[in-house]
Amino acid sequence: MNPQRDRAAAVPGPWQPVVVPTTRQPFASRGVALVAAAVGVVLLALSGRYGYHRDELYFVAAGKHLAWGYPDQPPLVPLLARLADLVAPGSLVALRLPSTLAAIAIVTLTAAIARELGAKREGQVIAASAAATCGLVLAMTHLLSTSTFGLLGWTLLTLLLVRILQDGATLGRWVAVGAVAGLTAQSNPLVGLLLVVLVAALAAVGPRQLLREPGLYVAGAIAVVVIAPYLFWQHTNGWPQLDVARGIANGESGSSEPRALFVPMQLLLVGPLLTPFWVVGLVRLLRMPSVRVLGATYLGLAALLLLLGGKPYYLAGLYPLLLAAGAQPVVYRIKVPACVALLGLSVPAVVFTLPVLPAAQAGIPVAVNYDVGETIGWPDLVKQVAATHRTLPEGTAIVAGNYGLAGAVDRYGPDLGLPPAHSGHMAYWLWGPPPDEADSVLAIGVDPDVLDDAFTTCREVGVLENRWGIDNDEDGTTMLACTGLTRPWVDNWPAFRRP
Structure with a gap:
């Protein structure tokens, strides 16, 4: 003892x-x-x-x-x-x-x-x-x-x-x-x-x-x-x-x-x-x-x-x-x-x-616990991305503003015919830009100033909506279609980087 x-x-x-x-x-x-x-x-x-x-x-x-x-x-x-x-x-x-x-x-x-x-x-x-x-x-x-x-x-x-x-x-x-x-x-x-x-x-x-x-x-x-x-x-x-x-x-x-x-x-x-x-x-x-x-x-x-x-x-x-x-x-x-x-x-x-309530009734938990909102609606958002992507020229790349959006596209996108996502957020930036031949992109939640410098033309083509009305970071995200790459991707990509 x-x-x-x-x-x-x-x-x-x-x-x-x-x-x-x-x-x-x-x-x-x-x-x-x-x-x-x-x-x-x-x-x-x-x-x-x-x-x-x-x-x-x-x-x-x-x-x-x-x-x-x-x-x-x-x-x-x-x-x-x-x-x-x-x-x-x-x-x-x-x-x-x-x-x-x-x-x-x-x-x-x-x-x-x-x-x-x-x-x-x-x-x-x-x-x-x-x-x-x-x-x-x-x-x-x-x-x-x-x-x-x-x-x-x-x-x-x-x-x-x-x-x-x-x-x-x-x-x-x-x-x-x-x-x-x-x-x-x-x-x-x-x-x-x-x-x-x-x-x-x-x-x-x-x-x-x-x-x-x-x-x-x-x-x-x-x-x-x-x-x-x-x-x-x-x-x-x-x-x-x-x-x-x-x-x-x-x-x-x-x-x-x-x-x-x-x-x-x-x-x-x-x-x-x-x-x-x-x-x-x-x-x-x-x-x-x-x-x-x-x-x-x-x-x-x-x-x-x-x-x-x-x-x-x-x-x-x-x-x-x-x-x-x-x-x-x-x-x-x-x-x-x-x-x-x-x-x-x-x-x-x-x-x-914990996800006890139905997703449609999760508004109060989300107001208290930010992370709850970040678990609701990803498949639905990717379907919206896919519907918009189908209206754009063949070979259009996808660039997302954060790793959550990019990860969702990579998880649910293949079944909807979407290409791999790219992003300047965290490790996604290290995994590289779109291919050089990608002169057109669907940009989801990307800084418009960065896009204006990288492309000659950008136009709004949609806004992501959470059909359950959950107020999370993705709800209301703007999608832009950009064309006319001003420089090769290797030169543009550093500007897309964000910690």
Whole structure:
């Protein structure tokens, strides 16, 4: 038994009339398994509803151009999209199955963290249930995204770090930390920011002896080796990820929020009724000497993201830890039935994170959750593109203003006789312009100034409409028919590039 662990666990948290047990409790395997299975069943049942997210269409396209990196992401998620498309071409269920499995793992790991922090069986099940009803967890694990596996990786990392902090550091644990960090970075490089803030927090609040542990530097070396191919790709391509980050900081992403909303959005994203769990968890971590550094890491990372203009959901990976830390103290304070009631009242929030309502009635969820709107209407929009394209000269190329539109044309267009799409957005720009003989294009949502410079004539030939009345980024997009290429495509193409 670790004396430091005993002393840390004995520190009372807020709302906690009795001391959290000082020894590791048995794992509530049956209860946690039931919660995790319920989440998996719900996500699996809803995974085919609505349609692809614009990012998923991009991942499928990127999976057909496998590389060690892309302007806006590492290679892991496009690789998963490629594998899913090979196993079950065109299947949303198959594409999102890795995310469903990630959700099951996140729920289970949250319970495991709660156990490491002294939670009894009921506390572990409550922690798992809090993760299962958390809006961030459900939204991120419904779709295939870089955030999905960032969330999974951060949750596993925090479990490993809790074990190191409470039970002592071993080389094996540090190796695991390095491997998990590296693999997580192959999905979402934000984990590097987490580790930088963690080291700074160790220097600020301790335990500082970990900074002298050789294993810490072994972990760092392993993480760098795993992510090195992606870093090399970024280096050789001029670090386009930094341009993407600057665009996000300037609010150019559809899911960006003003800095003033960063803190309030934490309450909304996790779920207002789950606030007692994670706030108590944060305060408890800050009061526990052995794991205080993790609470300080959350605060430090929140401050840094606010300063840099990061998206509010970038903190998502630390909420399973906070929910786990707060579960048992809240159980002690308000008892299990009240906790169950809070969790039960949180369930209706799935309407805003999962495709529960018919698409025609999704207007309210879309007003709250931008990403819902980006999953509705793609096949219908491509049919509109195809109908317009048939009125244009043979050999007319298609150039789209963003990777979602381009990915939709590439996914649904072949069955409608459409040529491959081209776009200057993100990795699509790297995949090249239309062929030189394409003197005519159907431009969808492309900057008119760029088109006026590239062609002698452009005229409006249609406007995309969402027949369900959903207000998303594509609804109202103008289609232009342009002819008379002013220069060869190789000379025009740089002007089409956008991060």
